[in-house]
Amino acid sequence: MMFPFVSLRVWPARDQEGRDVVIRLIFGREPSDELRILQRLNTEKARSNPRNHSICILEYITFDGPIFVVMPRWDQSFNPDFYTVAELIHFTGTFLEGFGFLHEHRIAHVDFLERNTGINVLVYTNAEYVKGLRNTSVTRYAIYDFGGSLIYPEDTILEDVHSNEFFNFRLRGYETPPGPWNPFQVDILFLGCVLECWVRHIEDIVPEIGPFFDSMVTEDTHKRFTARQALQEFQKIRSQLSPSQLGSLVTNRFWQDGVVKGKIEYLKKLGRC
Template sequence: MGDLQSSNCDSGRMIEAVTSVSLPKSLENWDITDIDDPEALSRDFLMCREAWNSLGPFFASKGYNLYKTRPKGSNLDSPIVKEPVPEKVEYPYAPLVFGKEQNMSFGSGSGVQSNYLCAGAGHLISYLQAVRVWPAVDIHGRHVVIKVVADDRPSHELEILEFLNSKQARSDPRNHTIPVIEFLRYDKFVFVVMPRQDAVSYRIYRWGQAFWPDFGTVQELLHLTHSFLEVFDFLHENRIIHGDFLEQNTAMNVLYPDGHWYIKGLRKPSYTRYALLDFGFSLKYPQEKSLEDIQVTRDYNFLRRSIPHPGTPYNPFKVDIIGVHQYFVH
C-alpha cells in the first residue's frame, strides 16, 4: 500500500497543469454547503466537479484515469481502457459479475432528492453526488474510487485510515475496513485510493450493497453478521468509533448491476469479503482511555436511525453498537 510521504515528490511537477480551475480553499469547501438553496447547491456541485476534472492530469500521472462527466446529469462514465481488462482480479479489487464492462457508470451517493437544475450548465441533479469521492480506472483496468480526506490540517479521517492500513492493523483478521491502495498528496490536499466495491449502476451509484443482495443460506447471513460484529470489536478495542453505520457505508468485494440482487453466488463465504467504509465522522481516542469513561455531546442523527435520544452526554461506543443492532433487526 502506498506511503503518503513517497507520493509527495512528484506532485509539485503537476501543479502548473492544474491551475486553470482553482481547487476548493479547504476540505470544508469541498462539499455541498446548503442542499436547500438551489443556487448554492448548483454552485458547490459544479465547483467540486470542475475541481475533480482539473485534477485529471495529476491522477493520470499516478496511473489512474478518472471517470468522465456527461454533458447532462450527475452520472459519470468509465473511461475507455486501452489495455486488456484482466479476466481475474485479486482482493482488494472487486471482480465484475459478468466478467466484462457493462455500463460502469457512477452516480450520486447521498440519496438526497433535489431535482435542482444547475445554473448555466443544464445539469439535472436527481440525487446529490458524494462530491468528495470520484471513481477511476487504473492502468490494469481495475476500478477504484478516490476520496479527498484532508487538507493542510490533519483530519481525524486521515489519522484513522493511516492507522487502519498500517501493517500491524492489517494483520488483525477482524479488520474488515475498506483497504487503502495508496495515499496521494496534491498541493495541500490528501487523497486516498480505494478499490471500488459496489453495484454497477444503470441509474445511480450508491455505497451500501453489503446488505442488499439476497442471502442463499443461513451461513451467508451469519458470515455478514460475524464480519461486521468483528470489525466493531476491532475498532472499539483500538478506541475508534465509526459514528456513521449505515448501509451505504458498507460494501462487499463484487461489482454487479444495480437491481440484480438475485444473482446466485454473490455471498459465498469462501470468497466474499465485507468492508466498512467512510470514516468521516469517526474519532480515535488514546489507547489508555477506558471505554466506559468516554462521553460526547455531538448529534448522532438519532432520528434517522430510529434510536431514542439518550440525552447528553452519552457514550459513543454504546451508540455505535446500537446502530449496528438496528440494521440487523430491520
C-alpha cells in the same frame, strides 16, 4: 458500470494496474480524524489482522495540501440476495468482528448504514435478486466512510468516553436521549439497528437471534452489549447451529418492528418486481 453514489468527495476511477478504485478527498491541510483513523487502520500490523474489516487504502495522494485516498471499488454489501442462513451468519459475524476491531483500536464509527459498507464484487447496483455472490469461502465485506468517526488514544478506557458530538438517533428511529453519550455504546446501537432489519427475519430458523438483537438495540445502555460481548454471544449462537439450520434457504428479506417481509413482497415495494 454505474456509479450510484452521490458525493462531491468521491470519484470512481481505474488505476494503472487496471483495478476499479474509488478516490476520496479528505479535506484540510491539517491532519483530520478521518486521516488519523485510516492511518491507524492501515498499518502493516493492523492490516495483517483478519478481524480488520475496514476498507484497505491502496494509496495516499497529496495535491496542494488536501489528501486523496485511493481505495478498492466495492459494491454496497446489503444489496445482493442471501441464499442460505450460512451466508447471513457469515455476513453478520464479519461486521461484528469489524466493530470489535475498531473499538479495540479506540475508533468509533458512529454512522453505520448500508451505504457505508462494501462487498468484494461489482454488479448492477439494483440487482437485489442476484444470488451466488455470497460464497462464504471467498466473499469479503468492508466498513468504510470514516468522515464522521471519532478516534481516541489507544490506552483510552472505553467506558470513560463521552461526547457531545451529533449522533443521528432519529435516522435509526430513536428519540435523541439526553447527552453526553458514549460513542462506543452509540456504535453498537446503530450497528444493531441496521443488522437487525436485514438478519432477524431468520428468527424462525435461529430463535436465539431475536434476544441477541434485543441486547444490541436496547435503550438501556447498562444492558446493551459492548462490541466484545456482542461478538462473543454471536459466536456462541453460531457454534450451536446445525448443518441443517445453516443450509436452510432464506425466503424472507427484511424485518422491521416485528413484521417480516418476504423477498417478493420486498421487491414489489421497491418497484422491481
